[in-house]
Amino acid sequence: MTRSPILHPGPRLLLGAGRAPELAGLLPAGPVLLVTDASVRSLGLADPLLAELERDHDVLLFDAVEADPSRATLLAAVEKGRGGGAQSVIGFGGGSPMDVAKLAAYLLGSGEDLDTLWGVGLARGRRLPLALVPTTAGTGSEATPVAIITVEGDEKRGVNSAPLIPDIAVLDPSLTLGKPRALTAATGIDAMVHAIEAYTSAKAKNPISDMQAREALRLLSANLLTACEQPSSLPAREAMLLGAHLAGLAFANAPVAGVHALAYPLGGLHHLPHGLTNALMLRPVLSFNAEAAREPYAELAALLDPAASSLGSQAAASLLIERMEELILASGLAPRLRDHGVARDEAPLLAREAMKQTRLLGNNPVPITEEDARRLYEAAW
DSSP: OOOOOOOOOOOEEEESTTOGGGGGGTSOSSOEEEEOOHHHHHHTTTHHHHHHHHHHSOEEEEOOOOSSOBHHHHHHHHHHHHHTTOSEEEEEESHHHHHHHHHHHHHHHHOOOGGGTOEESOOOSOOOOEEEEESSSSOOGGGOSEEEEEEGGGEEEEEEOGGGSOSEEEEOGGGGTTOOHHHHHHHHHHHHHHHHHHHTOSSSOOHHHHHHHHHHHHHHHHHHHHHHHOTTOHHHHHHHHHHHHHHHHHHHHSOOOHHHHHHHHHHHHHOOOHHHHHHHHHHHHHHHHTTTTHHHHHHHHHHHOGGGGGSOHHHHHHHHHHHHHHHHHHHTOOOSGGGGTOOGGGHHHHHHHHTTOHHHHTTSSSOOOHHHHHHHHHHHO
16 A cells, blocks of 8 residues: 555534534633624624523624635734634635635634744644534545635635634534536536545545545536526435535545646635635646546546446546536526636736645646646636
8 A cells, every 4th residue: 555644634523414512512711703794794604503502602793704704804813813812713605715714713713823824744732622514515625634715915824733623513404405517517517626636636646535535526417507506406405515525535535636726716805605615627637637637537437427337548538628618507606707707817916826726736647737737727717
């Protein structure tokens, strides 16, 4: 067996409909900082948990998290927690509230400066007790040691350190029922990209992540369209949520790569949803990687189409790309950059910005130069 690095095991899990309120009995005494966003708050998704928390805890509610949360938002959440004497933190929502909660818990517990933490393995201090409750099936943030924040110049920066893995994650599919088709599609494709990129990661690929990525892709590909077309299907939503979590566990230890590196500038400059930007860049980057990643792509193709098992590796790898593109189209996502207000002549700027994602680019199966990135954006246009 190939020697693997020390693997992040993931959080303690509460899995099942209606389980979020159980967190109230699992947190330490004292005020709780609850980090969410205005949409989740207005839908009342957190109300059952809030009712339970308020029996025995003072709740410090911070619901000002935006998509692609900014440094200012993170620091405001930290100040809310510090001012109220928070003893624990809950992140409730999509990837943005969860990422803010992860870093807020760390900054409150450690007292460290955010600017000393960017990168891999630099956050080594203690954080406050942390629980995460995803309300979308996509980011897998509840399983990972990664948090992404938008800083000056619309640049996305990440902290990747073990203390950001929560103590507890709640996978409650009832919180994802009825989500709009576009959100379901984008977050589902996002999770599938996590699985594919973890399986083909140039760094730290390992058999545990491979197993998680394969099962994640199987669950997600089999249930994405049902979740889109039947938004109140609890079995489909549960399968999507578990698949997204497994994909998160996979890329927590075998990091994502070129698709994400090229997706981030689209989110930063055009404020497009993260899952959508991954979908937009998936076909060009998979095609670019196809020769170098032919064998693992062929293995994954069989999870989407049994016919791949009877094909040679090159044909099977091509079938993976074809089936993923078909899923994106069938989900209802518009698949081209021009469909989302991105101009073709922005490709050089986007390519320059993508080169800042050195950590992600280093995980890609084949190197991506700035000129390669420009051509990939043009191919996606």
